[in-house]
Amino acid sequence: xxxxxxxxxxxxxxxxxxxxxxxxxxxxxxxxxxxxxxxxxxxxxxxxxxxxxxxxxxxxxxxxxxxxxxxxxxxxxxxxxxxxxxxxxxxxxxxxxxxxxxxxxxxxxxxxxxxxxxxxxxxxxxxxxxxxxxxxxxxxxxxxxxxxxxxxxxxxxxxxxxxxxxxxxxxxxxxxxxxxx
Numbered sequence: 144x145x146x147x148x149x150x151x152x153x154x155x156x157x158x159x160x161x162x163x164x165x166x167x168x169x170x171x172x173x174x175x176x177x178x179x180x181x182x183x184x185x186x187x188x189x190x191x192x193x194x195x196x197x198x199x200x201x202x203x204x205x206x207x208x209x210x211x212x213x214x215x216x217x218x219x220x221x222x223x224x225x226x227x228x229x230x231x232x233x234x235x236x237x238x239x240x241x242x243x244x245x246x247x248x249x250x251x252x253x254x255x256x257x258x259x260x261x262x263x264x265x266x267x268x269x270x271x272x273x274x275x276x277x278x279x280x281x282x283x284x285x286x287x288x289x290x291x292x293x294x295x296x297x298x299x300x301x302x303x304x305x306x307x308x309x310x311x312x313x314x315x316x317x318x319x320x321x322x323x324x
Contacts, residue, residue: 163215
């Protein structure tokens with residue numbers, strides 16, 4: 144998929160997100176290992192919904208170097224802590240009104256990096272049961288189907304509809320975080 148969208152990647156933004164995420168991933172892992180996981184997930188859900196309400200009330204801000212790096216730090220931390228690095232990025236992209244092609248391409252490129260990085264970190268410092276690895280491998284076909292379906296759906300969406308999809312994903316993630324045991 145990266146081959147298909149590489150021309151839309153915001154390289155400057157990606158060069159800021161990646162170092163930020165390298166800094167944020169160990170922080171997220173440390174938080175995961177030291178705080179009550181359920182309370183942490185609920186806090187993330189509440190913060191996400193709070194920012195979403197601000198976005199729905201037309202909160203708009205300009206991108207900046209500091210905000211780009213900060214989004215990378217948060218995305219790296221969220222990825223290693225709860226496996227949902229997209230939450231800070233989607234909030235940032237929606238608030239900064241980044242065009243849908245750039246959101247899609249930059250997010251794909253970023254997640255290829257951060258998920259591999261977070262996986263290496265988690266394997267290094269935590270001990271997971273063998274069935275978890277089999278479950279993860281079993282999700283590859285589902286992921287492939289999701290990418291193909293997303294590519295088809297993307298062509299049908301206007302910028303406005305894409306933004307509402309972002310809001311829907313944020314709401315669904317928040318509900319999921321609150322409902323998980």
